[in-house]
Amino acid sequence: QKEVEQDPGPLSVPEGAIVSLNCTYSNSAFQYFMWYRQYSRKGPELLMYTYSSGNKEDGRFTAQVDKSSKYISLFIRDSQPSDSATYLCAMIRNTGGFKTIFGAGTRLFVKA
Amino acid sequence: EAQVTQNPRYLITVTGKKLTVTCSQNMNHEYMSWYRQDPGLGLRQIYYSMNVEVTDKGDVPEGYKVSRKEKRNFPLILESPSPNQTSLYFCASSKPGVLYNEQFFGPGTRLTVL
Numbered sequence: 001q002k003e004v005e006q007d008p009g010p011l012s013v014p015e016g017a018i019v020s021l022n023c024t025y026s027n028s029a030f031q032y033f034m035w036y037r038q039y040s041r042k043g044p045e046l047l048m049y050t051y052s053s054g055n056k057e058d059g060r061f062t063a064q065v066d067k068s069s070k071y072i073s074l075f076i077r078d079s080q081p082s083d084s085a086t087y088l089c090a091m092i093r094n095t096g097g098f099k100t101i102f103g104a105g106t107r108l109f110v111k112a
Numbered sequence: 113e114a115q116v117t118q119n120p121r122y123l124i125t126v127t128g129k130k131l132t133v134t135c136s137q138n139m140n141h142e143y144m145s146w147y148r149q150d151p152g153l154g155l156r157q158i159y160y161s162m163n164v165e166v167t168d169k170g171d172v173p174e175g176y177k178v179s180r181k182e183k184r185n186f187p188l189i190l191e192s193p194s195p196n197q198t199s200l201y202f203c204a205s206s207k208p209g210v211l212y213n214e215q216f217f218g219p220g221t222r223l224t225v226l
Contacts, residue, residue, distance in 0.1 A: 034214075104152055
């Protein structure tokens with residue numbers, strides 16, 4: 001079983017829809033939780049990060065962490081065609097060093 | 113411009129021929145890392161370095177070596193490449209502290225081992 005599970009999609013939505021992207025994890029040692037966006041043929045870029053359980057909002061993006069359920073989500077409101085990309089969740093555990101574990105990534109298509 | 117650079121961007125080689133992929137950052141970051149990205153597996157960490165002369169294994173270190181003699185550079189060495197190392201490789205860097213989580217990625221190196 002992978003430490004971090006993420007549905008690879010693809011997920012296709014119409015412009016303006018609310019998008020929900022999710023990851024589950026199995027290791028309680030994960031401390032930091034991040035969402036990266038990766039456009040085709042580019043390196044990932046950080047969208048949001050959080051340390052604690054709860055919600056964090058940044059513009060059209062909301063990151064949610066539920067440590068008790070080992071579940072994180074990214075919500076995108078009023079989705080735009082420019083949001084079409086692969087979204088990767090990532091987590092850092094500080095047991096045995098600072099290792100970063102990424103989910104497989106969910107490919108999102110937003111249709112105009 | 114603040115950036116992470118990787119060279120080469122594309123490389124086709126043959127089994128057993130030693131190669132080095134260079135990574136350099138101009139942001140004075142302490143933390144640097146190498147990942148490989150494969151379809152369906154996402155990004156997997158190969159090695160990381162907390163600072164000069166401090167390196168540690170990630171989750172898939174077999175067949176790779178790294179060195180960190182200068183803060184800005186973190187080369188990835190494949191002593192004897194094999195076809196299962198065909199992949200897309202990313203280098204990343206970040207500051208220490210809470211910003212460990214904000215990693216800046218290079219543009220990627222697509223490696224094919226025949």
